[in-house]
Every structure is written in C-alpha cells, then in structure tokens.
Amino acid sequence: MNITSGTEEEVTMDEIGTITDFIQDEAGHGLYLYSAMETLGKSRDQSLQELIDGKAKYSSIFNYPTTSWADIGAIGWLVDGAAIVNQVALQRTSYGPYARAMVKICKEESFHQRQGFEIMMTLANGTKAQKQMAQEALNKIWWPALMMFGPSDKESVHSQKSMAWKIKRQSNDELRQEFVDMTVPQAELLGLTIPDPDLKFNKKTGHYDFGPINWDEFYAVIHGHGPCNKERLEARRKAQEEGEWVKEAALAHAKKQRNLNAA
C-alpha cells in the first residue's frame, strides 16, 4: 500500500500506531461476533471454514481495495460511520449475545470514525495534491459505503424475517437515509464534494434525496466478483493454514505445562 500522502510528506509513526490499534479493535469485533455464533452452537473453526469456503457472508465493503492513506481516512469516516449507524440500531436486536456484542462494538467504533475524519480533515486542509487525494478517496468509497446497508427494502430477501424476529430493528433504506443525512454536512465541512449530482436537500421531507445506487455492482460484489473478493478470501485461507502449527504448538505446550504441574 502507498501510505505516503501524495507529496514528500509521509505518514507519521503516531498515525501508524493508531491504525494498528484500529485493526486490533476490529479483530476484537470479529471475535465478539464469532462468540455470539458460538452461543448458537457453531464453533469458531466451523465459522472460519465457512468463510474460507465462500459459504459465509461478510460485508460487501471488504471487497474493495485500499490503495492510499486517504482511503484509510475515508474508510474510517464513511465505512465505520455506516457501520455505526447499523450497529447502533442492532444494540436493540432481539438476540441477547448479539445485542451485547453490539454495545461493546459501538463504544469502539466511534474512535475509528473520528480518527478517519481527522485524517480526511488533515488532507483536505493540506496541499492541493493532498486535497485531491482526499476527494478521490471520497469518490471511490461513497457509493460502496451506501451499499453497505444492503439492498433496497423492496428487494431484500432476508429483511422481512429479520424484522419479524426483531433481529433487525430498522430497514436498510431507513438506515441508509440516516447515514446520508448525517454525512453530507460533514463532507461540506471538509470542503469535499460527494460524487452524486442528484444529491439535494429536500425541504418537504427534511432529508437529502440521493441518486440511484448501482445495484448490479452490489450483487456482483456479494456474489464474489468484486475487485478484491478472491484476494481477501485467499488471505484468510492462508492465515488459517499457516497459523495451524502455532495453534497446535500452543496446545502441546499447555498440555506439557499441565503435566509438569501435576507431576
């Protein structure tokens, strides 16, 4: 990844430190969710295997590339921002272990969003090249971020059941609208332009109207044909395979310690 900011200036060690923490948080979020799955009787190994085999779903957004430091900023700001809107609603989901995981996750996400926004602000107020880099990242991530809320309510196959079971508390379109309303003024503050010619405040509804989403792209991505699907799953598979010996060695070590203590 190119983590230079587009000029001679480079990303600082502090920035690398916070990004590392961000990644650790996210690993934790994965763990909370897999733990919730375990309460339903599905083991961690089973869940991971299903992910690697392409059977388990995961958020469409992870299939897009991250190529610049500005992308990191835009992802924190928009992707974590969209995740927060989703997850805040899910704190009231009907399945207890899932709801409790969401409460913890929401506390941590807000750090990511603010960190991302700060990166964007630094770039947007920087040199011309930096500002352009920020704008390009927004152009790239805006629509995929809107797609994170899933298909339109009319099209969503799982929504009805999820709403009936109160797993989902607000519809995809409601949450998407909430995200747009929240984010447009933030983009204005950054002095960046959201890549949507149809975006306009609607005085009658009190919400921002926005242009049509490219659902063909969305379905292509969730069916495995996004820019990075193969690469992402391959990285998971490799990590799982190459980490296998570590898991085995640690188990053997723990067993040996137990025997020593018993002796």
Added chain:
Amino acid sequence: MKKDNQWPLWEVFIRSKQGLNHKHVGSLHATDQQMAIKNARDVYARRNEGVSIWVVKSEHIHASSPDKNDCFFDPANDKVYRHPTFYNIPDQIDHM
C-alpha cells in the same frame, strides 16, 4: 476433515474500578489460564474497563434452564412480603 485443534473456550469476567461485582463481558479461546487472562486484557480491557479479570473455562459453568423459568422461579412469585413496599409506614415518616 482436518483434525480439531480448537483451543478451549473461556468466559471472561471483569470488575470495574467502581468496586462492583465482576461482570461477564464475553468469551475467548486460549490454551491455558495465563493465556486466557492475557488475551482477556488485550480484548476486553483495552480502555481501562477494569482492575481485575477472572477467567473460567466455559465447560465449568452450569446454568439454569430458560425453558423451565416459570416453575423454577415461581417460589418467589407469591412472596410479596419480601419487598419493602409490602409494609405500611405512617406518612409522617419521610424516608425508611
């Protein structure tokens, strides 16, 4: 099928600074208690959430059965006299 080398599951309990009881915060996998405590710190106490961590192997936890909640908790249902509001206190006494 590859061999199952899933690490044991542990439940994590954390006591916050305020001195309240240890509270269940989640679970994790670890090979032994030391690793479980360290991992618990790294996952569940990242922002000063607590001053003490307990870990217990999940297999050692026994739970009441939610299906039998009605009859299981029913001994408490007809004992209103266990609640302070059951007793009449003259109005002249503000607080008791």
